[in-house]
Amino acid sequence: MSFKKALCAASAIALMSGSAATAESLTIAIVNNGHMINMQTVAKAYTDETGVELNWVSLEEGVLREQVTSDTATGGGQYDVINIGMQEAPIWGAAGWIEPLNFSADYDVDDILPAMRNGLSHEGTLYAAPFYGESSMVMYRKDLTDAAGVTIADNDSWDNVKAAASAIHDPDNGVYGACLRGKPGWGDNMAFITTVVNSFGGAWFDADGHPQLDSPEWNAAINFYVDLLGNYGPPGSEGNSFNEILALYNEGKCGLWIDATIAASFLEVDGVAYAQSPNAGNPVGANWLWAWAMAIPAGSPNAEAAADFIEWATSKDYVQAVGNHAEFGWGSVPTGQRASTYAIPEFQAAASFAAAELAAIESAAPGSTDLKPYVGVQFAAIPEFPEVGSAVAQEMAAALSGAKSVEDALAASQEAADAIMREAGYYE
Structure with missing residues (x-):
């Protein structure tokens, strides 16, 4: 096939x-x-x-x-x-x-x-x-970034976003620098993680359907994700997805959150500002x-x-x-x-979020590219993807919790994805 x-x-x-x-x-x-x-x-x-x-x-x-x-x-x-x-x-x-x-x-x-x-x-x-x-975008507490003397720009670098998370991280007062998805699921943690991987220049598959999870780009992206959320996220982040983080945000416990634009409709704290999704040099696919x-x-x-x-x-x-x-x-x-x-x-x-939301939706790029030779931003539009994504999601949650190293989690992910794609007949 x-x-x-x-x-x-x-x-x-x-x-x-x-x-x-x-x-x-x-x-x-x-x-x-x-x-x-x-x-x-x-x-x-x-x-x-x-x-x-x-x-x-x-x-x-x-x-x-x-x-x-x-x-x-x-x-x-x-x-x-x-x-x-x-x-x-x-x-x-x-x-x-x-x-x-x-x-x-x-x-x-x-x-x-x-x-x-x-x-x-x-x-x-x-x-x-x-x-x-x-789509997805950054939703951040401008009162906290102003107090810390940091800014978050549209399409900012991941390094600057990490620096902002560090500056506003105040766990002693119940505020965590970054709240991000960690709960395993192809539409849960992998939705966000895939956009990070995209922004680092990685992809799920090559043009022949071979998984690329052992690539340097995946390694760099996952190490960055684990470091960011491990150091500046709330405890137990491997159990958090959209609904859990929305509750944390509305309790005043999140400095910044990168997630679905639709969340903005349900934020109940004052002073929220919005920015287009960050990237590590590749903006294509940085927002889902x-x-x-x-x-x-x-x-x-x-x-x-x-x-x-x-x-x-x-x-x-x-x-x-x-x-x-x-x-x-x-x-x-x-x-x-x-x-x-x-x-x-x-x-x-x-x-107040309307313009940022529409801009994010209109800039999303689901079409195939040289780097991402398949349709879909945070997923691949093939029947096997839910099975592949779910298997990898468990490994990423293990890496985030510290149960596995990033390298071991990616090796296991590559092995699982390869077995699924071989069985589906994409290659021998």
Whole structure:
């Protein structure tokens, strides 16, 4: 096999057609992130209008991926709507695991940001609709950097970011210089780690699919990551991913955090500033690209009703419904999916992070390059990547915790990845 070939307001409810009434209920598997949790409240109006009961299955990121992949691949039929992302959507669409999406003209599919629309399509067909999209950026406490006399610039060097983390690190007063993902998972620690590796000039695979985890670039990147987080991060960082770090940040315990741009919607501390992701000489791939999107498993008996729900939940009017909701407001609308959101004056006034988020999304580079000969920023768009990424994630967590040296962890990673790619038939 060639590697390259493998390569709520009434206005919101008004979008729905009467076909939703053909199903009495929908079972929806979602990731337990803030915007998804908020949707459960906003969507009560959907049930009131249509009579369709919405049964929510809210799961931690890694567990969701595992359960949704297993159920969808085997045609288990447990869910009517599933949360997936850019790694899965094109591959699952091509394999016939999920249904193509065709929305009404009012939906305005061209309003979806091109990066999101392209990343969720296969050969021009949209297979998942983005509920929210994201890149990654630096979110830092400007009061702490000002007090320490340091600055963090857009696309700063990793050395300068490390110096800033050192300057604001004050564990005696409960402030850690840098909070970064360490929890093992191909979409957890490896999402962040891969962007570091990219910025050091490394890649997952060469053009023939051979893993490159024993390269000098990987070695330099992982040693830097372990040193930065080991010296200036909170204890137990090997157990932290998005939700854990968000809680730490809002408790005032993080000086800087490099993670999903969507986190900015949920930060509750004052004085947060934003900068584009740092790099070690190679800016291409230094910030990731992702969307949590909604798709319909193939063969679902409720496919028509599921499509109606997805059209509502990812529409312009859903954004208005959240913005005008008494409990949420314009600072809490799902972002990164539609261009029109960034033109709403109320959103611009409420979201100080908007310009930085959009810049990060628009600068993300998922296309293949000479250094990275595959599609994807923080993942490789091949079916085997979740298995490879999950194996390497465990080794990186072991290196971070001190259970293994970086060199031993990378050697084990290379061996595991090589075995997976050989078995898949990429090379002999």
